[in-house]
Amino acid sequence: MKEKKNSILKDIWDIIKFTITVLIVIIPIRMFVAQPFIVSGQSMLPNFHNGDYLIVNELVYRKRNPQRGEVVVFRLPSNHHRFLIKRVIGLPGETVSIQNGEVTITTKEGKTIHLKEPYIREPFTSFGEWKLGDDEYFVMGDNRNNSSDSRVWGVLKRGLIVGTPLIRLFPIQDFGLHPGEKTS
Numbered sequence: 510m511k512e513k514k515n516s517i518l519k520d521i522w523d524i525i526k527f528t529i530t531v532l533i534v535i536i537p538i539r540m541f542v543a544q545p546f547i548v549s550g551q552s553m554l555p556n557f558h559n560g561d562y563l564i565v566n567e568l569v570y571r572k573r574n575p576q577r578g579e580v581v582v583f584r585l586p587s588n589h590h591r592f593l594i595k596r597v598i599g600l601p602g603e604t605v606s607i608q609n610g611e612v613t614i615t616t617k618e619g620k621t622i623h624l625k626e627p628y629i630r631e632p633f634t635s636f637g638e639w640k641l642g643d644d645e646y647f648v649m650g651d652n653r654n655n656s657s658d659s660r661v662w663g664v665l666k667r668g669l670i671v672g673t674p675l676i677r678l679f680p681i682q683d684f685g686l687h688p689g690e691k692t693s
Contacts, residue, residue, distance in 0.1 A: 520614060528598065544671070552650030552657065553580070553594055555630055557674075558691045563594075566675035575646060575670060576600075577614075580689035583648070584669040592671065595658050596689070598624065599639065599647030601667070607635045607660070610653070611642065628689075635660055644668070651689075 513545040524577040548561040557563075557580075565582045575597045577580050585591040599605035610633045612624040633653035637660060641647060645664040650656025659665060 524530070525630070548594060548610065551655050552652050553596075553689070554652040554655075556580070556628055557594060557677075558680075558683075560680075561677055561683070562679035563674045564676040564678060565672040567672040569673055570670055574601075575669070575673070579673055580662050581646075581648065581673055582671045583665060586665060586669060594674070595648035595650050595656070596628075597646055598649050598659070599641050599664075601641055601643050603644055603647075604638060604640050604685075605659075606638045607646045609636070610634050612649075626651075639664060 525676045544565050544567060545562065548559060548563065550559055563582075564626045570581075577600055579597050580594060581597055582592055582594050585593055598612060599614055600616075604615040606615070612626070614622040614624060616622065628651050630652075631654065635653070639647055639659065641664055644667040646667065647659045648665050649658045649660065663671055674688050677683055677685050
């Protein structure tokens with residue numbers, strides 16, 4: 510009887526040790542390295558679909574800044590509890606101009622770039638000009654006609670960028686590393 514009680518106590522202690530170990534390993538990874546993200550909406554079609562399950566790399570932008578064409582996950586400037594996914598178009602210090610759906614960027618050095626975006630599948634019409642500060646980015650959805658992005662709510666501060674998609678887990682047929690990478 511005493512042996513059975515010791516065996517049960519040992520099993521309970523093993524479960525407690527396992528749970529503590531999992532918490533010590535998983536929680537820091539989840540908070541500081543990678544986190545899950547589920548795409549909501551159609552703003553990033555055709556590259557990301559509603560319900561896509563992603564793992565977001567939170568470490569990459571601790572070592573470097575986001576680059577033009579990269580897809581980023583970030584906190585919405587007007588609601589820090591809501592996360593969005595968009596593509597980086599304008600970098601700090603640049604001016605982004607949109608005329609009849611053509612995106613033109615003037616760099617800090619004064620160079621003009623007419624943005625070529627092979628991931629854009631349909632024409633869009635937008636107008637405007639945005640001058641970006643030292644820690645500001647201009648982001649847009651790939652489905653420009655159905656995206657609430659910097660054209661609507663303004664520039665994105667660097668501190669609100671969480672990371673970039675590392676893995677698309679679901680749907681399983683679309684599984685892959687670095688989903689949404691620019692193709693040129």
